[in-house]
Amino acid sequence: MKPIYVFCHAPSVPLGSLECLPSRHGVELEVVRFYEPGDVEFDSSAASGLIVLGGPMSASDTLRYPFLADEVRFLRQMMAANKPVLGICLGAQLMAKALGARTYRNHTKEIGWHEVETVQDRREGAAWRTAAG
Template identity: 55%
Template sequence: MTEAVAIRHVAFEDLGSFEQVLRERGIGTTYVDAGQGRLLERVERRSPRLLVVLGGPIGAGETDAYPFLEEEVALIRARLSRGEPVLGICLGAQLIAAALGAKVYPAEAKEIGWGSVELSAAGTGSPVAELTTPVLHWHGDTFDLPAGATHLASTPVCRNQAFAVGRSTLGLQFHVEVLGAAIESWLIGHAHEIAQAAGVSVKEIRADTQRHAGLLESRSRRFLNRWLDGALA
């Protein structure tokens, strides 16, 4: 089986709907938890065909507090130099941007909750075009578009919501992998952040999840299959 390794920063931000897609394609998945020592070595010795860098409630630039982030950036940079597929979600996208030399910094406002993204011209011809339903946003940082990257999607709060580098590298600032059944874990795990975010409420996120999560799960499967067709070709 072709292996995918997912770097996980908090237990509830996992592969979600992506895990079933990978399994159906005969791709075994392994989680490697960040902050548990020798991250670079633990991933590299597996030589995975695909690396997925998941989200988390820390910033890509917080390397003084979380030194393992430097290992993640080094790992991503090494894979990019070899043309090996990397998919980054939220923090993962920020770390890809950092590995490519782009600046990562606090956004003008936190973006938390369900909302659509606007596709660029390039985005309409990319796998991201499958994501026409609202997606889950949960971030306070943003980043400059890396040199050589193709801009794919934006929102009024955050211009750089999705970017690609060739067919094998994709960064998504938003979450498309989240399962509706898992949202309570997010609401519990991010309770402090929700309380600090103006205009954001647990009840609203829960209600919007009930409205949008089912369709997103279907669209996210189509998105991932389409991206994998190109990235793993």
């Protein structure tokens, strides 16, 4: 099975509980750390899915963080290929931007832990279960 790419933007935003995915579910994670120097090339056909983590920047900070524009292009490729994508915080902002939505600064900070509800994909089961084989 092809790996699931994980985009990390800052050492302060680690994989956290996602680190258990390989041992619990038999998936391979290809972690891309944008805060480390070096060029990164993406090939959507080489990935079975994508997880985009959060970070201290905004989806609009492309002048200061040029790699964000590359991420938006890669997100578009992944979504066009109908591959599962999970965006967390900044990752969700980048997904919205890739889909053509306007992103902007919120008047109030939204930081903390919130409950998440699961939703069954009615077409063919949970997207991540499909990606995991």
